[in-house]
Amino acid sequence: MSVMETKSLSKVFAVTTLAALTSLPQVSLADEVNIYSYRQEFLLRPLLDAFKEQTDIDVNIIYASKGLIERIENEGRNTPADILLTSDIGPLHDAKARNLLAKIDSAEINANVPAQYRDEDGTWVGLTARSRIIYTSKERVSEGDISSYEGLADPKWAGRICTRSGKHSYNLSLIGSLIEHKGEAEAQAWLEAVKANLARKPQGNDRAQVKAVMEGQCDVALGNSYYFGAMLTNDKEPEQKEWANSVNLLFPNQANRGAHMNISGAAITANAPNPESAKALLEFLTSEEAQRIYAEVNYEFPVRPGVARSALINEYMGEFKADEVSLTRVAANRSAAAKMVDRVGFDN
Amino acid sequence: MQTIETKLTTQPEAVRTAGLRLPSYWTTLGWLVALLVILPIAAVVWLAFNPSENIWPHLISSVLPVYVESTLLLLAGVGALSLFIGVSTAWLVTLCNFPGRRLFEWALLLPFAIPAYVIAYIYTDLLEYAGPVQSALRDLFGWSSARDYSFPEIRSLGGAVLMLSLVLYPYVYLLARSSFLEQSINIRDASRTLGCSAWQSFFRISLPVARPAIAVGLALVAMETLNDFGTVDFFAVKSLSAGIYDAWLNMSNLGAAAQIATLMMLFVVLFIWLERTSRAKAKQFSGADRFKRLERYNLTGGKAMAASLLCLTPVFFGFIVPLAELGGMTLNHLDQFSDSRFLKQASNSFLLSSGAAIFTAMLALLLAYSQRLNPNLKGLRFAAKLAHLGYALPGAVLAIGVIIPFAAFDNTIDSWMRDTFNISTGLLLSGTPFAILFAYSVRFLAVSSGSIESSLAKVTPSMDMASRSLGANSLETLKRVHLPLIRTGLLTALLVVFVDSMKELPATLILRPFNFDTLATAVYQFASDEKIEAAAPGSLLIVLVGIIPVILLSRTITATRDAS
Numbered sequence: 001m002s003v004m005e006t007k008s009l010s011k012v013f014a015v016t017t018l019a020a021l022t023s024l025p026q027v028s029l030a031d032e033v034n035i036y037s038y039r040q041e042f043l044l045r046p047l048l049d050a051f052k053e054q055t056d057i058d059v060n061i062i063y064a065s066k067g068l069i070e071r072i073e074n075e076g077r078n079t080p081a082d083i084l085l086t087s088d089i090g091p092l093h094d095a096k097a098r099n100l101l102a103k104i105d106s107a108e109i110n111a112n113v114p115a116q117y118r119d120e121d122g123t124w125v126g127l128t129a130r131s132r133i134i135y136t137s138k139e140r141v142s143e144g145d146i147s148s149y150e151g152l153a154d155p156k157w158a159g160r161i162c163t164r165s166g167k168h169s170y171n172l173s174l175i176g177s178l179i180e181h182k183g184e185a186e187a188q189a190w191l192e193a194v195k196a197n198l199a200r201k202p203q204g205n206d207r208a209q210v211k212a213v214m215e216g217q218c219d220v221a222l223g224n225s226y227y228f229g230a231m232l233t234n235d236k237e238p239e240q241k242e243w244a245n246s247v248n249l250l251f252p253n254q255a256n257r258g259a260h261m262n263i264s265g266a267a268i269t270a271n272a273p274n275p276e277s278a279k280a281l282l283e284f285l286t287s288e289e290a291q292r293i294y295a296e297v298n299y300e301f302p303v304r305p306g307v308a309r310s311a312l313i314n315e316y317m318g319e320f321k322a323d324e325v326s327l328t329r330v331a332a333n334r335s336a337a338a339k340m341v342d343r344v345g346f347d348n
Numbered sequence: 349m350q351t352i353e354t355k356l357t358t359q360p361e362a363v364r365t366a367g368l369r370l371p372s373y374w375t376t377l378g379w380l381v382a383l384l385v386i387l388p389i390a391a392v393v394w395l396a397f398n399p400s401e402n403i404w405p406h407l408i409s410s411v412l413p414v415y416v417e418s419t420l421l422l423l424a425g426v427g428a429l430s431l432f433i434g435v436s437t438a439w440l441v442t443l444c445n446f447p448g449r450r451l452f453e454w455a456l457l458l459p460f461a462i463p464a465y466v467i468a469y470i471y472t473d474l475l476e477y478a479g480p481v482q483s484a485l486r487d488l489f490g491w492s493s494a495r496d497y498s499f500p501e502i503r504s505l506g507g508a509v510l511m512l513s514l515v516l517y518p519y520v521y522l523l524a525r526s527s528f529l530e531q532s533i534n535i536r537d538a539s540r541t542l543g544c545s546a547w548q549s550f551f552r553i554s555l556p557v558a559r560p561a562i563a564v565g566l567a568l569v570a571m572e573t574l575n576d577f578g579t580v581d582f583f584a585v586k587s588l589s590a591g592i593y594d595a596w597l598n599m600s601n602l603g604a605a606a607q608i609a610t611l612m613m614l615f616v617v618l619f620i621w622l623e624r625t626s627r628a629k630a631k632q633f634s635g636a637d638r639f640k641r642l643e644r645y646n647l648t649g650g651k652a653m654a655a656s657l658l659c660l661t662p663v664f665f666g667f668i669v670p671l672a673e674l675g676g677m678t679l680n681h682l683d684q685f686s687d688s689r690f691l692k693q694a695s696n697s698f699l700l701s702s703g704a705a706i707f708t709a710m711l712a713l714l715l716a717y718s719q720r721l722n723p724n725l726k727g728l729r730f731a732a733k734l735a736h737l738g739y740a741l742p743g744a745v746l747a748i749g750v751i752i753p754f755a756a757f758d759n760t761i762d763s764w765m766r767d768t769f770n771i772s773t774g775l776l777l778s779g780t781p782f783a784i785l786f787a788y789s790v791r792f793l794a795v796s797s798g799s800i801e802s803s804l805a806k807v808t809p810s811m812d813m814a815s816r817s818l819g820a821n822s823l824e825t826l827k828r829v830h831l832p833l834i835r836t837g838l839l840t841a842l843l844v845v846f847v848d849s850m851k852e853l854p855a856t857l858i859l860r861p862f863n864f865d866t867l868a869t870a871v872y873q874f875a876s877d878e879k880i881e882a883a884a885p886g887s888l889l890i891v892l893v894g895i896i897p898v899i900l901l902s903r904t905i906t907a908t909r910d911a912s
Contacts, residue, residue: 060862067858216493
């Protein structure tokens with residue numbers, strides 16, 4: 001390539017790039033709502049489309065796995081974000097602690113969602129619930145062998161337990177709930193005992209643990225409840241159906257405090273440019289219609305009482321007792337839980 | 349040695365400005381560029397002064413030894429393997445004749461187009477328990493479960509070393525090859541005449557002369573290894589970048605995360621400093637005879653086979669296998685290509701990456717040229733070095749470093765406009781594609797500079813003096829003398845940054861505007877849910893678009909020698 005060609009080519013690049021950079025819309029119109037989301041967009045798409053159809057409010061979204069709270073904080077009063085949407089209680093708790101959230105002032109939402117799944121100060125609201133359950137091998141574990149999280153510490157499980165990283169937010173919340181119920185010392189003793197029982201170094205996601213059970217690498221695994229439905233109906237990757245069919249589901253601690261629960265949730269930012277649209281979206285997301293979509297598409301539990309779980313979930317999961325400990329307390333224990341994972345060397 | 353001249357002490361610009369105390373506009377520009385690029389890095393260091401609690405007692409008493417050990421092993425492993433593959437293959441294709449040499453010349457660069465997180469996913473899919481390799485072994489030997497045999501775990505430190513080396517060695521290959529090509533044929537001939545064997549001539553002449561270039565390549569590999577999170581996280585390797593994200597996200601302590609990141613940058617500074625001081629201070633300028641046609645060693649029989657095999661191995665595992673896997677998976681998801689969003693994502697990726705390549709090359713050139721004109725300005729030299737550290741930062745941390753100054757700038761202008769004219773200007777830079785482009789430039793300046801600086805350094809200062817004594821000013825000299833002479837280095841910088849930007853993920857995710865996807869972010873949406881197959885078409889396109897500049901690159905480099 002000659003120098004001249006290089007030069008003119010760079011000019012073309014420069015001009016087109018500049019044009020593309022400046023032509024992108026940044027203006028904020030009245031009938032829209034902007035979401036910063038820690039949940040993948042494709043999980044939300046059916047809901048957002050239904051909202052648009054019902055209200056004619058446009059929904060704009062940015063998905064990232066981290067850094068959005070920092071973005072809201074630094075953008076300050078000019079932030080375009082109306083809603084922060086998360087797949088875990090943790091970031092909601094963080095955002096609230098940094099005064100980034102407004103109070104959600106909606107009688108409708110308060111009526112739709114039980115207090116257990118709402119912030120006591122009204123800054124965030126749960127949209128779906130999920131339980132952290134124990135998946136057990138159909139072949140190698142019989143009913144009654146295990147009935148609680150505490151049971152995972154029993155030496156009889158030595159070399160038989162699989163889980164994802166102790167540092168994953170789902171596990172941190174579970175450990176946080178144990179700290180809340182049992183105190184730090186007992187929770188750490190439990191974590192050490194579970195570590196001693198692990199079949200392999202913590203790795204992969206929740207589905208990978210169920211897969212490992214099918215493959216015989218371990219006999220019991222920790223995982224979120226909705227993955228079961230997602231695996232059982234996976235037509236694109238049908239091998240996941242086999243994974244799901246190799247396990248039984250167990251809701252732990254039914255005889256006492258109930259199974260650990262977590263939420264996906266949302267909040268309205270303190271400087272939201274479209275607070276009314278934001279409120280409308282949250283009201284919609286807690287409505288019967290949206291809760292049903294959540295249940296059917298993602299196999300999560302509706303937070304709204306009276307909305308049926310998906311038929312598939314009902315077939316495999318009976319009614320169960322949910323732990324009603326305050327999610328705020330659980331979230332407040334996350335940092336302690338993360339340090340405990342380090343001290344125990346759980347992931348090493 | 350005839351190509352090694354002593355450093356010239358009189359520099360053209362220095363002579364001209366000797367009487368004046370005002371800095372030249374080149375110096376000012378150089379400083380401006382350096383400070384602009386340092387801004388996000390400084391923001392991260394600033395964060396390090398504001399931790400929510402002192403995390404070190406906890407870290408030291410628990411996981412710090414693990415983090416440090418994993419990081420050092422990872423660096424040593426990836427460094428050694430990349431060095432071995434990169435240098436040996438570069439030497440072979442440049443100075444030997446064997447079957448497939450012409451093909452390997454460019455094919456050895458291809459793995460560079462594959463993102464590390466993609467190759468990690470693919471090999472896990474292939475080598476894990478349920479994958480085709482272990483299944484075939486089980487069928488073959490009649491094993492029934494994981495308890496009947498042992499198979500090396502791909503999700504391990506060793507696995508991470510292999511994956512990262514396979515996609516990073518091209519940095520070393522690229523720079524070593526250019527250097528071997530540019531080496532004067534005469535010194536090698538002289539060494540042979542003096543009785544050196546081919547091996548001795550390689551170790552005693554070619555390698556030492558290529559060392560600065562190889563060191564730059566190795567530094568890039570080391571920084572990329574340090575900033576990687578996707579692969580180490582997927583393989584459950586507890587490296588320092590895992591520690592950064594843990595402190596930030598799980599302990600809500602961004603300050604502590606920034607402290608670990610700052611420490612990592614200090615390691616890099618130390619590493620580069622050690623390499624530089626251990627090298628002789630001699631500077632090399634190319635003699636006029638470099639364009640003499642290369643005489644290659646003709647390899648035959650077993651030696652030729654071994655050479656072909658050595659070159660084939662990294663291309664096979666680093667490119668052919670992943671490409672075939674991606675192709676196979678894509679067949680199940682062909683419908684994605686007809687999705688209009690796919691085209692938009694591809695064009696976003698392409699525009700951002702080309703924009704970043706050009707912008708970064710401009711910054712690198714300004715920095716390098718301003719230093720060349722004023723080699724005695726220690727402050728500017730130091731600032732320029734600092735500006736390269738963005739590459740050692742994990743992408744998401746760098747993104748926060750960009751958000752802080754951009755948002756501060758936007759909000760300051762907005763406040764002033766509100767107070768003065770009662771108009772709100774809102775966010776001007778934050779959340780625009782420019783923020784992403786800027787992040788890419790900060791991140792990849794080291795890559796761009798490495799190539800441009802080394803090209804510029806090879807132009808002998810007597811060229812500057814000749815041009816200036818004929819009446820050309822510094823800008824004209826740059827345009828008419830330097831740019832044509834360094835065009836290979838410039839093009840290399842453009843193409844490498846383009847490919848790197850196509851693959852960039854963590855900073856893009858955080859900085860992007862609403863409803864804005866690149867191929868990498870679209871791929872990540874699926875991959876983060878371990879929907880690897882659905883991520884295949886996007887990954888395939890990243891790779892295919894990346895191949896074009898990679899081939900261009902190889903042709904350009906070869907052309908520098910064959911032009912005669």
